[in-house]
Amino acid sequence: MEQYYTKAQLARRNGQDRAEIWVAYKGMIYDVTASRLWIKGMHYEHWAGQDLTEELMDAPHTEEVFSKFDVIGKLRL
Numbered sequence: 001m002e003q004y005y006t007k008a009q010l011a012r013r014n015g016q017d018r019a020e021i022w023v024a025y026k027g028m029i030y031d032v033t034a035s036r037l038w039i040k041g042m043h044y045e046h047w048a049g050q051d052l053t054e055e056l057m058d059a060p061h062t063e064e065v066f067s068k069f070d071v072i073g074k075l076r077l
């Protein structure tokens, strides 16, 4: 069964309120808790716990960076 999460549930995984750190990209939610580049939910000027699809355009890398992370669910729009 596919797991869906609301924006409010995603927002709680911003690296501040809970141990888990999640980021949404193109409707998929990735668990980046293990990343040393997302400590406390902060990644350069970006914060976890939200949909960062648009922001990836400003990044010096492609969506390839998500390949080593698990999709833990989908964002309920």
Ligand code: HEM
Pocket: 023, 025, 032, 034, 035, 036, 037, 038, 043, 044, 045, 046, 052, 053, 055, 056, 057, 058, 059, 060, 061, 065, 066
């Ligand atoms: C100013 C914007 C950004 C900068 C300067 C930045 C910089 C970096 C750098 C230097 C790395 C590691 C090297 C690499 O894989 O190329 C990285 C990895 C990563 N970035 Fe970004 N990034 C930015 C925006 C974003 C955004 C908007 C997202 C999400 C949509 C994102 C998601 C990731 C992920 C998931 C990784 C992999 C982390 C890991 O492997 O532990 N980045 N970023």
